[in-house]
Amino acid sequence: MVISSMDAKSRRQRYTRQWKCARRSLAERSIRERLKCNPKTPQQLQDPNNFTERNHHDRNIRSAFECGEIGVSGVSDETCSSGKESVEHRTSEENCNSGHEGGSYAVSEENCSSGPEDVEMPPASLTMFLQEWSMKHLIPHNAIDDLLRGLKHHGHPELPLTARTLLRTPRQIETVKMSGMECVHFNLRESLIEQLKHYPKEMTEQIGTLEISFNIDGLPIFKSSRVHLWPILCAIHLTPTRVFPVTLTLGPSKPTNLDFIEKAIGDIQELIENGLEGKQITIRCVVCDAPARAMVKRIKQYSGDYVCDKCTQKGRWISGRVTYPQVDNLILHTNETYRAEMARRQQIDDIPMSPFLRLPLDMIDQFPIDYMHQACLGVMKKLITEWIRGDRKVRMSAGQTQAVSQRLLSLKAAIPSCFPRKPRALEDMDRWKPTELRQFAVYTGKIVLKGILSDQLYDHFMGFSVALSLLLSPSLAVDYNSYTSELMN
Numbered sequence: 001m002v003i004s005s006m007d008a009k010s011r012r013q014r015y016t017r018q019w020k021c022a023r024r025s026l027a028e029r030s031i032r033e034r035l036k037c038n039p040k041t042p043q044q045l046q047d048p049n050n051f052t053e054r055n056h057h058d059r060n061i062r063s064a065f066e067c068g069e070i071g072v073s074g075v076s077d078e079t080c081s082s083g084k085e086s087v088e089h090r091t092s093e094e095n096c097n098s099g100h101e102g103g104s105y106a107v108s109e110e111n112c113s114s115g116p117e118d119v120e121m122p123p124a125s126l127t128m129f130l131q132e133w134s135m136k137h138l139i140p141h142n143a144i145d146d147l148l149r150g151l152k153h154h155g156h157p158e159l160p161l162t163a164r165t166l167l168r169t170p171r172q173i174e175t176v177k178m179s180g181m182e183c184v185h186f187n188l189r190e191s192l193i194e195q196l197k198h199y200p201k202e203m204t205e206q207i208g209t210l211e212i213s214f215n216i217d218g219l220p221i222f223k224s225s226r227v228h229l230w231p232i233l234c235a236i237h238l239t240p241t242r243v244f245p246v247t248l249t250l251g252p253s254k255p256t257n258l259d260f261i262e263k264a265i266g267d268i269q270e271l272i273e274n275g276l277e278g279k280q281i282t283i284r285c286v287v288c289d290a291p292a293r294a295m296v297k298r299i300k301q302y303s304g305d306y307v308c309d310k311c312t313q314k315g316r317w318i319s320g321r322v323t324y325p326q327v328d329n330l331i332l333h334t335n336e337t338y339r340a341e342m343a344r345r346q347q348i349d350d351i352p353m354s355p356f357l358r359l360p361l362d363m364i365d366q367f368p369i370d371y372m373h374q375a376c377l378g379v380m381k382k383l384i385t386e387w388i389r390g391d392r393k394v395r396m397s398a399g400q401t402q403a404v405s406q407r408l409l410s411l412k413a414a415i416p417s418c419f420p421r422k423p424r425a426l427e428d429m430d431r432w433k434p435t436e437l438r439q440f441a442v443y444t445g446k447i448v449l450k451g452i453l454s455d456q457l458y459d460h461f462m463g464f465s466v467a468l469s470l471l472l473s474p475s476l477a478v479d480y481n482s483y484t485s486e487l488m489n
């Protein structure tokens with residue numbers, strides 16, 4: 001299978017989602033901590049003197065992280081189901097239980113992940129309401145500033161002047177230089193205890209084993225600069241899944257080594273050994289895209305010869321890209337062979353080991369291939385590109401392309417609201433989101449292509465579509481495993 005290069009735009013959008021998610025948890029956390037360290041009554045919060053003093057400083061102070069917040073807050077729009085795939089491996093539209101076509105990310109995310117939050121106590125003052133509201137909906141700081149100015153003029157002189165004062169944005173964040181980046185680490189045990197408070201007590205008291213997952217990925221936070229954020233995110237596998245940052249790193253490019261993961265690994269080790277408030281902690285998986293996975297597992301980057309995570313076959317260059325044509329009789333990597341190979345390489349080449357080797361993890365099975373990049377943005381996009389722009393042997397005529405688009409558009413009215421997006425014309429394919437590609441691969445493609453695409457190509461697509469549909473269902477994927485691999489071959 002060809003390892004496709006990732007579409008830069010959708011990558012940035014995914015990063016933005018992840019960053020927003022992390023940012024929200026961080027903001028919530030910072031407010032909670034500040035309230036804890038310096039508890040103020042609602043009256044004190046409303047005291048104009050408190051704020052006048054702070055406003056003066058606010059104008060001058062800008063932390064690097066805050067710049068990041070402002071940088072991404074204007075970017076919006078993505079759907080909850082695709083956004084969470086990278087962390088949660090969501091498998092079907094059904095998991096996303098709300099319709100929010102065209103809604104902003106903040107709204108979508110709320111729809112999908114909120115629950116216990118909604119039944120919290122109403123805020124005690126207007127200031128606190130505004131704090132919670134602006135965090136919940138990720139309101140840009142300049143919009144909050146405008147709102148505060150308006151409210152101040154219309155009968156609320158007690159309110160602060162700026163968003164930073166309102167949100168009590170920390171003026172100084174202690175960062176540590178690591179891996180060529182600025183790092184902030186949050187103790188995983190404390191974060192888990194804090195996050196578990198969002199679930200009903202009956203639920204958390206019942207569970208004996210708490211399953212968590214991790215995601216490591218880089219996200220460019222500005223279009224015009226090379227500054228990258230490399231967060232380590234943790235997901236708690238309870239309903240609803242909660243995602244929060246463990247380590248945040250900011251730097252000019254990617255981390256120069258894996259030191260930035262060390263603290264998180266230490267925390268995980270400690271939790272696995274000692275448990276958390278009587279609960280056992282287990283790791284479900286570590287989700288990374290191909291470049292990040294190569295980095296954290298210390299395997300070669302994705303353009304090298306032996307880069308497949310799962311098997312030992314050598315990549316072959318065919319028309320400018322590495323391909324893996326062999327599909328039968330593969331010698332598969334196992335946790336044991338991977339660990340043995342890494343130990344050998346460390347002895348011979350003195351290459352530092354991946355910190356993940358210290359954890360009781362299956363280094364192959366617990367680093368899943370993410371299907372959003374491989375199947376949706378990879379295979380499905382490649383197939384459509386070939387059909388509309390490829391070689392004459394496989395290309396559809398302009399009329400046929402238009403006919404498929406017409407059919408897609410006519411399906412709009414029939415798409416239930418549980419799908420994050422309605423179908424768009426094939427001409428817009430370059431702007432399709434991963435969830436639209438999935439919708440085409442699993443649901444709409446088989447209807448709109450029938451009778452238009454040549455029989456041979458249609459059968460080929462159906463093999464992929466049926467296999468993907470089976471693999472996306474947790475129960476069918478097990479029952480029809482051998483049929484699925486037959487189809488994929």
Ligand SMILES: [Zn+2]
Pocket residue numbers: 308309310311312313324
């Ligand atoms: Zn392979």
